[in-house]
Amino acid sequence: MYTLILPETVEVGPVGFSPDEKREAFEKEAIPYLDTVYRVALRLAGDSTQADDLTQETMLKAYKAWHQYKQGTNVRAWLLTILRHTFINEYRREKNRGTTVDITEFEQFTVFHDVQEVDPEGRFFDRIVDDEVLRAIDQLPEEFRECLVLSDIADLSYAEIADVMKVPVGTVKSRLFRARQALQRVLYDYAVEAGYIKRSVR
């Protein structure tokens, strides 16, 4: 478990760690994941101004709490636990994030069945631009989006995602499965509308 007891005041670092050593360790181990933290922040917060603030706050909190990071564990998972904690407590508002897809409406079937005759390898996906993919991810309901982002953007294992989200591994599995199916369906519909692939009649 990634326990998180964030200090109210600035800690000077763990016993036996000089400020220079702390700086060096943080720079070497945590800073390389700044882009990952930012990408996840962007998908959680939904706008770039909030994502900037959330990323900055996460990295500053992580630095203050560096003595709590257990060496040898996944530093990405630890940073993202802080990010999620910060997002939920300080950033998440009941604001309108735009359209959210109703995930219960989606059939539990892979798009493969629709495209097997015309494009079984799913090459049409490659024609979809990055922004469209990110827009489709943003349409997923939060708990499904979080799972997908922690897996496919942050490359966390199911057990690590379960720890970050405080849910059982089985829940991670089913949410991730449904999130990917829904994303596939949204992007397939988009590709049909854009004329990248012809809709098949099943």
Add this chain to the structure above:
Amino acid sequence: MTSEPMQVDCKEAAKRLNELIDGELTPEVEETIEHHLKDCARCMAVFEFEEAFCRFVKIKAKRQTAPEGLKERILKELGLSGNSCNE
């Protein structure tokens, strides 16, 4: 000890494809599912489609980087040099 791998049907294999793609199966179950895929062209085609889709999402969703100004602000705030910003 050698033994025949456990058998699964298409329905069971389909349920496990995500876990296979994500490397989340135990070696025994992984072997069982891969054994099924080798014997079943249709399940193999679905697997390849799902795997390609996951790869596509990962690539597209990971292209953004934190703005330079933000990186500089964070490094400055922490008194760091910024020599290790790339993953």
